Amino acid sequence: MYRSHDCGALRMEHIGREVTLSGWVDTSRDLGGTTFIDLRDRYGITQLVFDMEANAELCEQARKLGREYVVQAIGVVRERYNKNPNRATGDIEIDVRSLQVLNASKTPPFTIEEDTDGGEDLRMKYRYLDLRRENVQSNIIFRHRLGLETRKYLSDHAFIEVETPVLIKSTPEGARDFVVPSRMNPGQFYALPQSPQTFKQLLMVSGFDRYFQIVKCFRDEDLRADRQPEFTQIDCEMSFVTQDEILATFEGLTKHLFKSIKGIDLPDFPRMNYDEAMSKYGSDKPDTRFDMTFVELNDLVKDKGFNVFDQAELVVGICAKGIADAYSNKDLKALTEWVQRPQIGAKGLVYAKLNTDGSIKSTVGKFYTDEDIRQWAELMNAEDGDILFILSGEAEKTRKQLGELRLELGSRLGLRKADDFKPLWVVDFPLLEWDEDTERFYAMHHPFTSPKKADISRMLDGDHETMKSLRADAYDLVINGVEIGGGSIRIHDRALQAKNFKLLGFTPEEAEEQFGFLMGAFEYGAPPHGGIAFGFDRLCAVLNGQNSIRDFIAFPKNNMGRDVMIDAPGRIDDVQLSELSLRLDIKDQ
Numbered sequence: 226m227y228r229s230h231d232c233g234a235l236r237m238e239h240i241g242r243e244v245t246l247s248g249w250v251d252t253s254r255d256l257g258g259t260t261f262i263d264l265r266d267r268y269g270i271t272q273l274v275f276d277m278e279a280n281a282e283l284c285e286q287a288r289k290l291g292r293e294y295v296v297q298a299i300g301v302v303r304e305r306y307n308k309n310p311n312r313a314t315g316d317i318e319i320d321v322r323s324l325q326v327l328n329a330s331k332t333p334p335f336t337i338e339e340d341t342d343g344g345e346d347l348r349m350k351y352r353y354l355d356l357r358r359e360n361v362q363s364n365i366i367f368r369h370r371l372g373l374e375t376r377k378y379l380s381d382h383a384f385i386e387v388e389t390p391v392l393i394k395s396t397p398e399g400a401r402d403f404v405v406p407s408r409m410n411p412g413q414f415y416a417l418p419q420s421p422q423t424f425k426q427l428l429m430v431s432g433f434d435r436y437f438q439i440v441k442c443f444r445d446e447d448l449r450a451d452r453q454p455e456f457t458q459i460d461c462e463m464s465f466v467t468q469d470e471i472l473a474t475f476e477g478l479t480k481h482l483f484k485s486i487k488g489i490d491l492p493d494f495p496r497m498n499y500d501e502a503m504s505k506y507g508s509d510k511p512d513t514r515f516d517m518t519f520v521e522l523n524d525l526v527k528d529k530g531f532n533v534f535d536q537a538e539l540v541v542g543i544c545a546k547g548i549a550d551a552y553s554n555k556d557l558k559a560l561t562e563w564v565q566r567p568q569i570g571a572k573g574l575v576y577a578k579l580n581t582d583g584s585i586k587s588t589v590g591k592f593y594t595d596e597d598i599r600q601w602a603e604l605m606n607a608e609d610g611d612i613l614f615i616l617s618g619e620a621e622k623t624r625k626q627l628g629e630l631r632l633e634l635g636s637r638l639g640l641r642k643a644d645d646f647k648p649l650w651v652v653d654f655p656l657l658e659w660d661e662d663t664e665r666f667y668a669m670h671h672p673f674t675s676p677k678k679a680d681i682s683r684m685l686d687g688d689h690e691t692m693k694s695l696r697a698d699a700y701d702l703v704i705n706g707v708e709i710g711g712g713s714i715r716i717h718d719r720a721l722q723a724k725n726f727k728l729l730g731f732t733p734e735e736a737e738e739q740f741g742f743l744m745g746a747f748e749y750g751a752p753p754h755g756g757i758a759f760g761f762d763r764l765c766a767v768l769n770g771q772n773s774i775r776d777f778i779a780f781p782k783n784n785m786g787r788d789v790m791i792d793a794p795g796r797i798d799d800v801q802l803s804e805l806s807l808r809l810d811i812k813d814q
């Protein structure tokens with residue numbers, strides 16, 4: 226028997242018992258007559274004590290143990306003199322009677338503790354050691370619990386978990402596909418699924434009625450901190466449902482997860498339509514933990530000789546409360562430079578400081594009197610002590626820029642608290658998005674999303690301009706400015722699906738070749754259906770008030786999509802290449 230207890234189990238009630246523990250040497254302290262070793266495993270840390278006087282040989286043996294050695298200790302539980310209230314096992318220690326080294330360890334390249342001295346690259350290369358750190362391990366355990374509670378809730382609501390294939394056909398769904406060459410079909414490729422979208426719809430045609438899957442999805446995108454080439458979704462689909470029923474079901478899931486895992490009772494989620502989100506927050510995933518909503522100033526600012534505002538399609542501002550005294554000219558200059566960075570791209574930033582002494586200082590004092598600015602302030606519900614920040618230009622771009630500034634100010638002012646959770650549904654997305662550069666429509670959600678019932682006839686008969694105004698039964702769940710999930714009611718009618726593909730620029734032949742299986746299935750009694758998918762990794766991060774999903778993935782990839790531990794992707798040899806009928810054109814570098 227390797228152990229009678231784990232390293233987090235022993236308490237005062239075990240005093241006097243002989244126990245066997247196994248684990249890793251976390252730290253050791255040699256105080257001359259006594260050696261202390263903290264023994265660690267997944268469950269906790271227990272202090273082992275070796276006394277020179279009682280057993281010199283054993284004590285010598287203990288002194289030689291290096292960090293991360295794997296050892297087994299047999300001893301008797303006793304009360305500690307110096308109790309450690311920060312540790313569950315802090316009242317006791319083990320008076321060790323025998324010790325066995327189960328495996329030695331090289332000195333690890335970084336310390337196995339929360340505040341490790343290892344940088345990101347090193348930790349990723351030795352991820353198996355990084356995963357020994359308690360804070361990293363607890364993220365992975367958290368993820369396990371989240372999966373368990375998800376399965377519990379969905380099973381209780383009659384959902385069935387069905388696995389869908391990973392080797393599928395390349396289809397356009399927004400991102401690039403990862404492809405896999407087929408040995409048995411020379412020159413042909415599978416693609417890895419960006420999501421099980423079409424399969425889950427087919428399961429509805431089959432009558433499964435409620436499907437879910439906690440499933441890996443693959444998208445070959447340029448990576449950002451919150452993106453991974455492979456990530457996990459809680460993917461769901463339901464038949465005979467309205468949008469309201471889907472939202473109720475998944476609001477229920479979200480509440481269940483917050484309650485069961487965080488002990489938080491979330492109130493009912495507000496709903497905001499897409500247009501309102503864009504015009505008030507400049508984003509379809511607004512962070513509603515704080516106000517600072519947009520106020521449009523077009524009617525007040527025109528024709529006063531300020532060219533920039535006169536020529537702008539939109540002049541829009543936000544009011545930052547109570548910061549006039551704290552924000553110096555230098556701070557404001559820094560903020561102006563911040564919005565001018567290429568990532569944000571604003572030309573400049575107009576501000577008006579409503580000083581607490583009643584005076585006003587603005588960057589546009591030449592064109593606008595204090596009286597004018599008081600009018601803006603009134604519209605923006607501003608008082609003395611506030612600063613108004615105003616951007617102008619082309620409407621859509623300006624809203625996005627102001628949205629970024631709003632988030633930045635929210636962060637700087639401490640208004641985005643990690644333990645404050647503000648979920649909402651964003652609904653009524655446009656069906657299609659017109660792209661000026663490529664002069665074509667793109668599906669705002671994906672090509673299987675249904676227009677609203679009221680818009681179906683306009684979609685079938687309308688002209689080009691009409692298409693821009695079509696609304697979809699599509700919705701996103703947003704928490705604290707992060708898109709947690711998105712879904713839609715689907716098209717289940719062949720003719721409407723064909724029309725949608727046509728609008729998206731597919732020829733009938735292309736549509737048939739790529740999605741004939743789905744449109745064919747719609748001809749065999751497809752029920753009305755809809756669904757949603759949550760980003761599982763993101764949900765883990767948001768529930769923990771963290772930004773990076775990487776911390777919640779056991780073996781994540783880096784910014785270049787590489788796994789630096791196993792060193793993938795890598796070359797394959799010529800034999801493999803020729804079996805796959807592939808020839809590389811890349812010269813050795």
Ligand code: ASP
Nearest residue numbers: 420422712713756757758
């Ligand atoms: N398949 C969609 C996605 O991955 C989600 C859905 O519409 O259910 O975003």
